[in-house]
Amino acid sequence: MSLKLAYAIVGFDFDSTLSRLEGIDELGVRSGMGQQMAELTHSAMNGQVALESVYGQRLALIRPDTAAIAWLAERYIAESVPGVEALFEQLLAQNKTVHIISGGIRQAILPMARKLGLPDENVHAVELYFAPDGSYRGFDADSPLARSGGKADVCRTINPNGFDMVMVGDGQTDLESKQAGASFIGFGGVVNRLAVRQGADYFFEGDSLTPLMDLIH
Ligand SMILES: [Mg+2]
Numbered sequence: 001m002s003l004k005l006a007y008a009i010v011g012f013d014f015d016s017t018l019s020r021l022e023g024i025d026e027l028g029v030r031s032g033m034g035q036q037m038a039e040l041t042h043s044a045m046n047g048q049v050a051l052e053s054v055y056g057q058r059l060a061l062i063r064p065d066t067a068a069i070a071w072l073a074e075r076y077i078a079e080s081v082p083g084v085e086a087l088f089e090q091l092l093a094q095n096k097t098v099h100i101i102s103g104g105i106r107q108a109i110l111p112m113a114r115k116l117g118l119p120d121e122n123v124h125a126v127e128l129y130f131a132p133d134g135s136y137r138g139f140d141a142d143s144p145l146a147r148s149g150g151k152a153d154v155c156r157t158i159n160p161n162g163f164d165m166v167m168v169g170d171g172q173t174d175l176e177s178k179q180a181g182a183s184f185i186g187f188g189g190v191v192n193r194l195a196v197r198q199g200a201d202y203f204f205e206g207d208s209l210t211p212l213m214d215l216i217h
Contacts, residue, residue, distance in 0.1 A: 006217055009159050010091055011177065013169030014102035014109050014125070016190040018116075018209075020079040023072050023104045027062045030071065036061065047172035047195060051103060052147035059128075059139055064105070066134035072108040080112065081189065083210035088116040090213055099124060101154050103145045103173060124154050148173065155180035166216060175199045185215065 015022045028037025040054040064072075091098050099122045100113055106125035113123045126146050129137040144150030151167070155177045159165050167177035168185045175196055178184050186193075186200030189207055197203045204211050 007166045008163040009165040011167040019076040045171040055146045063136040073111040083208035152179040
């Protein structure tokens with residue numbers, strides 16, 4: 001892969017890519033179930049089990065309410081990966097179409113996405129449902145992002161004309177975007193996974209996203 005890439009559409013994973021956190025793991029720690037959550041997330045991200053088999057299981061254990069989601073939204077911003085703001089500023093100034101494609105909780109991701117200048121419709125993640133008192137009611141089980149292979153489906157949906165697209169992420173589910181014809185850049189600066197490193201068209205580590213400013217043109 002060339003180090004100078006011309007892409008019209010840039011997709012980003014969110015957890016452990018734009019923010020250092022795994023949101024559902026954070027909610028697990030907050031609710032005293034950190035170890036269980038981390039083990040379930042880890043097995044899905046390494047491709048050992050299908051995402052859909054752990055997605056609802058994790059949320060059913062935590063039952064995050066609106067206060068928990070507001071807390072997570074702040075934590076995401078506080079733990080954003082260095083360089084993300086300048087990177088987004090550059091990509092948007094270059095008139096790239098930028099999307100966040102995440103298996104995380106959409107309401108928790110939106111505040112940071114707005115801060116980065118993305119319109120809400122470019123944030124693809126899983127909606128939670130709440131009761132009027134703010135308690136957890138469930139999640140959008142029909143979302144493709146709550147199952148394995150879903151990121152490839154979203155890539156096809158947002159890019160029906162097959163423009164050159166690149167996806168950036170840390171997980172096995174991000175790698176699946178290649179099935180939709182996207183190039184894939186692996187980021188190992190938060191979590192470094194061998195399978196992702198091996199499957200990526202390009203892979204980088206380090207504590208910031210700044211190298212992408214030279215990679216994506
Ligand atoms: Mg991730």
